[in-house]
Amino acid sequence: MPSFLPEPALPYGQQNKTAVLLMNLGTPAAPTAAAVKPYLRDFLSDKRVVELPKPLWQPILHGVVLTLRPKKSAHGYEKVWLPEGSPLAVYTEKQAELLAQRLPDVIVRHAMSYGNPGVPQVLRELRAQGVMQVLVVPLYPQYAASSTGAALDKVFGELLQQRNQMSVRTVSRFYNDxxxxxxxxxxxxxxxxxxxxxxxxxxxxxxxxxxxxxxxxxxxxxxxxxxxxxxxxxxxxxxxxxxxxxxxxxxxxxxxxxxxxxxxxxxxxxxxxxxxxxxxxxxxxxxxxxxxxxxxxxxxxxxxxxxxxxIPCLNTDAAWIDALTALVERNLRGWR
Missing domain, CATH: 3.40.50.1400 (Rossmann fold)
Structure with missing residues (x-):
């Protein structure tokens, strides 16, 4: 028999909250080879990212790639690391904060496909808060199996662990929004x-x-x-x-x-x-x-x-936050 996660201690009548989960790829915790190596291992072990047979790819990954690439990638991260941390982590968190300000009646969180905050951790925290409806928005405008597909796999994989599964909606692309x-x-x-x-x-x-x-x-x-x-x-x-x-x-x-x-x-x-x-x-x-x-x-x-x-990315550009808010509101219809 499968073992499922325990349900929240909240009364069932209080388990009716709605959340928005913004997702991005992820980042190492520090601009060092020691921090980059486990991040790359998780990222490049995902079958959505590298579609080679495991017996063929894993020896290459654990041999050449994870021996040489962490140091090179860490050197790149050193050049762009912000005082607050990794640029991707900083901007994704700020986007979630700005979206939350626009949507005070829903819970807004962010999670990463690889690294922290991880999808299982965030979804379990939301479940403990009484969330039963979650809109997942991978922050990839154009759909690719290796990005959006991989992100949604993480969400659906966590649902397999839930006894009382959340209702989930996804925004798989917004390339023409x-x-x-x-x-x-x-x-x-x-x-x-x-x-x-x-x-x-x-x-x-x-x-x-x-x-x-x-x-x-x-x-x-x-x-x-x-x-x-x-x-x-x-x-x-x-x-x-x-x-x-x-x-x-x-x-x-x-x-x-x-x-x-x-x-x-x-x-x-x-x-x-x-x-x-x-x-x-x-x-x-x-x-x-x-x-x-x-x-x-x-x-x-x-x-x-x-x-x-x-030309820098949209980051926290006000018009982009407006667009993200409108996109989320359209996909939340009927849940609010």
């Missing part, structure tokens, strides 16, 4: 007004292996649609922007064109002034602040580029 598009438009235009505008706008999304796309993952299609809608909102033409995909890992073929590949190629094609924005990230993190804002600038300049502007 009007508020999200408008928030990015206003954010980019405000940056241009303050810092100037380059000759081309690069919209860099996180990459996925080509095989995932071939097997039906909708991610690249949703990325291109986000880019099209954003370009339309900004009133820029097809020659004024380029879509690319960053953060390639391993030897498998990934969807392209690659962001790093374009950093080398664009100056040779006459693009000397480049603006870069990452629509797939609503919070700045290692992949945006180190890979794009720091390393990307260096690579572009070394290739002959002249002016490079990294």
């Amino acid at each position: 009007e508020g999200y598009i408008t928030a990015m438009k206003q954010h980019i235009e405000a940056y241009w007004a303050q810092h100037g505008r380059g000759g081309k706008l690069m919209l860099s999304f996180h990459g996925i292996p080509q095989k995932n796309s071939d097997d039906g993952d909708p991610y690249p299609h949703e990325c291109h649609e986000t880019a099209r809608l954003l370009a339309k909102a900004l009133s820029i033409g097809e020659n004024d922007y380029v879509v690319s995909f960053q953060s390639q890992f391993g030897k498998a073929k990934w969807i392209g064109p690659g962001t790093q590949e374009l950093f080398d190629r664009l100056p040779k094609q006459g693009v000397l002034d480049l603006d870069v924005f990452c629509p797939g990230f609503v919070s700045d993190c290692l992949e945006t602040m180190e890979e794009i804002a720091i390393a990307g600038r260096e690579q572009f300049h070394e290739a002959g580029g002249r002016q490079y502007r990294y």
Whole structure:
């Protein structure tokens, strides 16, 4: 017989609260190899993230990857670590706090797919508070099995442990949400007004292996649609922007064109002034602040580029919090 979690000590009549759970990828607890290693182990052991047979992948992971990569990643984290902690953790927590201010009649929490605060911990705390209805919003605008899918797996896995299961709604994507598009438009235009505008706008999304796309993952299609809608909102033409995909890992073929590949190629094609924005990230993190804002600038300049502007993510932008609030309110209808 399965063993389920004990139910809250609250009277059953008080177990009727509603919560919103914002989810993001996660982060190590410190910018050190010792802290990065267990985080990478959990992240890269997820079958949603690396779809290789376990007997093939685990020796590689525990041999080469977890021997070499933690030190390299820790060096990157050191460059972007904020006084309050990891950028991703800081901005995700602030987004949850700001959303809670807009929605005083519901409980708002955040959790990470890997690292802390973990999904089991947060859902059990919510259950102890009498929450029986939870709206889960992975903070990935475009759906990918390796990001949104992995996040929702964590939630559904915890439900398997509950005797009296919560009612759960999910927002699996919001790549074409009007508020999200408008928030990015206003954010980019405000940056241009303050810092100037380059000759081309690069919209860099996180990459996925080509095989995932071939097997039906909708991610690249949703990325291109986000880019099209954003370009339309900004009133820029097809020659004024380029879509690319960053953060390639391993030897498998990934969807392209690659962001790093374009950093080398664009100056040779006459693009000397480049603006870069990452629509797939609503919070700045290692992949945006180190890979794009720091390393990307260096690579572009070394290739002959002249002016490079990294436009920060939405983070705590007021229009983005407005859009997130509206998205949540639509999906809470009937529960409030």
